[in-house]
Amino acid sequence: MSRENRPVWHRRERGPEDAPRVIIIGAGIGGLSTGAYAQMSGAETRIFERHVLPGGCCTAWSRQDYVFDYCIEWLTGTGRNNDASQVWRELGALDGKTIANFEMFNTVVDENGRSVTFYNDPDRLERHLLEISPADARPIKAFCRDLRRFIDINHYPFLTPPPLQPLKEKLATLRVVLPDFVLFWRTAATRMEKFAGRFQDPLLRRAFPFIFFQDHEVFPLLPYLFNMASAHHHNAGFPQGGSLGLARSVEERYTSLGGRVDYRARVERILVENDRAIGVELRGGERHYADHVVSACDGHTTIHRLLGGRYTSPAVDRLFEEMMDRPEMVYPGVVSAFVGVKGEFDPAERHSVTYLLSEEDSAALPAVRQNSLVVQLRSHYSDGFAPPGKSVVHCTYFSDYAYWKELRRTDRKAYWARKQDVADFVRDFLERHHPGVAGAIEVIDVASPTTTERYTGVREGSILGWKSFTDADDVITKLINKDRLRLPGLSGFSLAGQWFGGGSLIRAAASGRFVTQYLCRDLGLEFRAWESGGTEPWHPGKLGSLPQLERRGVR
Template identity: 35%
Template sequence: MNRKVIIIGAGLTGLSAGIHLQQAGIDSEIFELANWAGGMCTSWVRQGYRFDGCIHWMVGTHPDSGFYKLYREVDALASDTPIYSSDSIEMEINGKMHVLPLHYPEFCDYLRKIAPEDKAGIDQLDRDLKRVTHSKLPSGGPVNLKELVKLMRESSGWLMVMGKTVSKTVEEYIRPIKNPTLRALLFNLMPADFSATALLMMLGARMTGDGGYPLGGSLELIRRVESKYRALGGEIHFNSRVEKIVVENGKATGIVVKGEFFPADAVIAAGDAHDTLVHLLGKQYPHPQLDQMLSSAPLFQPLGVISFGLKRRFDIPYARTYEVPEGIEVAPGVVQHRLFVHSFDFDPSAAPEGGSSVMTMTEMPLKYWQDLRESDMVEYKRQKQALADRYAHAIDARIPGFADAIQVTDVATPATYVRLANLYQGSYEGFLPTPTALRKSIKNTLPGLANVVLCGQWTVAGGGLCTAVDSGKKAAVLTQKILKD
């Protein structure tokens, strides 16, 4: 009789795991909290306007990339999916709008124009960018000597740079650079406490065409992956919050959903790690890394996304960040002073003809929005509209006519993401890619518990679509091994 694997979560990781299991001849079923697939990889369509709640750019969009091959395996990207890669991003520092080229060596040349006195520090960044833009980003460890030789040949520059930067923060890496404008630009590209490897990975991907946006966005991406899983015989149960992983004699035997037991030979937990360890397993199986990290490691902070459907276009670039000296209140007593504006005008499918889909995102306190939603839904909706109005006013002050062109408004608060994706502390991408977190090798199994595999954003610091797909594939491979033993 064929083995059955139950997967918790129909996000990108869970679907990836399901596809690889189905292709290996192992039956799988996915149980999903929401009433659609995708988890955090999702979009909303309002009156013909698509608002992308996930993708701004993704690592692995170049056909020669190893991650591109991973995407193709699960149909996250089709062979004919158009990819948009921006030539620049715009950022206001001290009242001046800087247009940063996303090309090498033009990026470094621009930095030298700003701060010729920081030549030594910029030259070091230049050397590292040259190495990463002239070699392939590694997309997984080698499994044999042939792959090791290939990795060393194709990714030597990346391996050299990662080896010397993974243990450094961005602050430590750019310490030789003293010019305040230059430091502000770099810290806006990547926070100071992130690993310097994250900064170089982002820049390297964007500068080599390996960090673009797939037209159709996260909505079309997840539809392709879901369709592939279903075509292989996989089954998804929506509106099905898993209440418990059933364990007998130290081995998982199934799950409970709405009081009903569903048997399985193995369980892949592709949802929230805290929920899995604390609620589904009742704190009975300590994890050697996650228990400590979930309680003390820095997390991505909760986000709110405010989206606008405009009846006309304003030639807003792909990404522009404004300073907001007057501030924008995102919760009582919480004010943001930077305004990120992202336009999807490059994607014809994002808005009706002649219209424009524009969004902004910002960190927001989860507790305020969650408490408000639970206590007073009418006031919650009123405050969401008030928040959208404040952002529309701030954008209109910088792009005159913006407010009058608004046809549709949509606001997703941190409470929205917790409700739909069950995020621990509202963290949309798990652990921050700090040097400490990136050096952690987070185990995918639990001591004393057989036939449960953990995967997803909580098992790889930094998150991201490429790691979600890769994590799901690795979970499927590990599950196959477990079932054979």
């Protein structure tokens, strides 16, 4: 559509020749995905984003020429010939990019220096684990046997929501799932902590829950096996450009399709007339109108501020009234310490290590929740994160949002002192494990859960949102399949993003695809999607201008 014929957003009614208008709140992955699929399907869209960058929690910031990449540790769908990969390639997320694939998922080291490496190759993993503890042959062989079976499965159901799946697609899914139904059921019903309790060796017993860097606490065996199998197939790698690079690529795909993103545009409320969403009002009073409004921002903000609590559903009430404050349902906040180092680490160094901390170390690390610290050599993940000849290390741990929030509210000086304690601990800890590195450190940047909340808008700094394999996951499934990502009693409105589609990036992206498929029926459009096909090589300049996280830094 030419610029002259584009709809005028401040008019209530669109012209007879104008395409249906869709306003999207939030330029996170869910919002950008919704916009891209809606543009492909013939709608005219506009995204309003409060921040200066796309991506939401899938972001990065800079300090002293270092890029601190925040979100992705691995990305489901970096390979080929599966639904997850198709979604990313339709969104242009991987255009022109190399993918870093690792032979191991993680290494866990206890306080005595004993270590275990979780290789993605089941044969190598089995040999390694048996060398550590021959007495644990039975659970070791059982785990590796199941990993081999998952490697033979290639099922990623992210293209069509079940209510819209044609019979042919449903039958194809059944053909994949039924032969391995018992495997799925058994591994989904066995909690990792219960399985880990079978090991006699104390290192293995403690280490297995940390395969995914931190202990996800409620996870069963299934996601560990599924993601390790994906990594074995090079379908869970790290895309060049990292988190913000992913968001920038999807943004580029969206705008190339004719979409528009308005940054520094904070939506204050969703305009509703006769129980129908008709547009949005920005801070300052400016109003924009559309045929459909999609909220892809923080879930609590959507329900209670933008809609004033007037529209809800049993599923939404369960999520945001009953489950929001239950720690077993929502991921805790994260403390991140990014370290810029003059010099390069040996390429043979392990890219990711979880250290199980001693009581003394745990006591010294402010508000640590799991007595562990994850250390990742981010320069091994992608180029462009550090200037030539330098490196970036990312140290993280789960922490208590309420602790940091109250400290920042009541005693800003003490808040900054605790962030300095994190920086001092990380510097000393890295020196212990990499002698000589302390003298080469040029910058340490510490982000608390309250920092994340202020920078991205995500509630309580929970970058992953709802925990999978909990009651919250069941409610989200009903919200997608039964409510069709809508709120009863409110037409012309849909929900997308991590709080309504699930916490991983691929699920957030898939939520945009699902929403568009549903709203196409309302708008009289045919849903269409195709791969971007972009081939221009990725380079760090595509990240654009990066803000600093905070003006004040730790020493």
